[in-house]
Amino acid sequence: MGLGSSGAVFIDQKVIDTLSRVTHVPIQLDMVFLVIVILIFRQISFKLTEATKGAGKDDHSFSVVFRSISSCAFGLASVILVAATLYLGYAD
Amino acid sequence: MVLILLVLVAIVLGFLLALTYWGALVVLRPVLAVFNKKRETVESIEPIVFRAPEPEKAATALGVAIADAFADSAGSPYLTDRMAFELTNTLQQSQIPVTIITGVPVVPAASIAILASLVANMTDLTSSVSRSSGRLANQVDTAISAAQITELKAQRAEGAAA
Numbered sequence: 001m002g003l004g005s006s007g008a009v010f011i012d013q014k015v016i017d018t019l020s021r022v023t024h025v026p027i028q029l030d031m032v033f034l035v036i037v038i039l040i041f042r043q044i045s046f047k048l049t050e051a052t053k054g055a056g057k058d059d060h061s062f063s064v065v066f067r068s069i070s071s072c073a074f075g076l077a078s079v080i081l082v083a084a085t086l087y088l089g090y091a092d
Numbered sequence: 093m094v095l096i097l098l099v100l101v102a103i104v105l106g107f108l109l110a111l112t113y114w115g116a117l118v119v120l121r122p123v124l125a126v127f128n129k130k131r132e133t134v135e136s137i138e139p140i141v142f143r144a145p146e147p148e149k150a151a152t153a154l155g156v157a158i159a160d161a162f163a164d165s166a167g168s169p170y171l172t173d174r175m176a177f178e179l180t181n182t183l184q185q186s187q188i189p190v191t192i193i194t195g196v197p198v199v200p201a202a203s204i205a206i207l208a209s210l211v212a213n214m215t216d217l218t219s220s221v222s223r224s225s226g227r228l229a230n231q232v233d234t235a236i237s238a239a240q241i242t243e244l245k246a247q248r249a250e251g252a253a254a
Contacts, residue, residue: 022094030095037099069110077106084098 009082010034015089022088034085041078045071 009015010031020027048071052064 025095033095034098041102065114069107069114072110072113073103073106075106076109077102080105081099081102084102088094088098 009086009089012086012089015085018089019085034081038078038081041074041081045075045078048074 016027019030023030048067052067052071
């Protein structure tokens with residue numbers, strides 16, 4: 001559940017400068033918002049993974065498949081959010 | 093606004109990647125199933141070979157234990173912890189000193205012979221195993237095949253009925 005390398009992204013000077021200029025919001029609010037969203041994504045991913053553990057290996061019902069895909073999607077979304085923030089910081 | 097857009101893009105991209113991954117798994121599943129089935133077939137026909145000072149007694153005890161283990165497997169070609177535990181119990185009740193390594197989550201059922209090879213007291217029962225390599229031990233007194241296991245089960249059932 002830790003933020004890992006995304007912490008390094010959020011204290012990067014160029015990312016901070018770009019975000020505060022683009023969003024017109026204090027950088028602290030930007031960071032808090034992003035960190036909270038990332039943690040929510042990871043929590044959702046973790047909870048969905050836990051929920052699918054009870055299902056059998058051959059259980060391919062819609063709910064199980066949907067939960068598995070959603071779990072994977074939110075895990076990926078948290079990583080993509082970090083990557084997108086870094087990209088935005090250096091592309092602008 | 094930019095941040096919300098960023099979050100939405102992340103969610104959409106996350107779902108797209110997850111769906112792609114799932115689609116690839118669905119496409120590859122039949123291919124993987126073929127390989128798994130082939131492996132199970134090869135492993136399940138391996139003979140179980142061992143030697144002992146009292147081959148008949150050891151063969152009967154081990155054969156019945158293996159038959160029980162397979163019967164409990166409900167058709168699965170894999171040996172579970174519970175089956176290994178029951179195998180240990182059966183062999184110990186037959187007064188054959190054995191030590192079976194448990195705690196292995198899932199092992200191929202054919203490697204049940206490997207468990208038999210892990211005999212603590214090698215003076216009472218010495219086992220050797222022919223598994224994936226297909227090599228037979230140099231000194232072989234008794235071999236139990238799948239057909240013999242079935243026969244042992246039938247004999248045991250007759251004994252119980254009598």
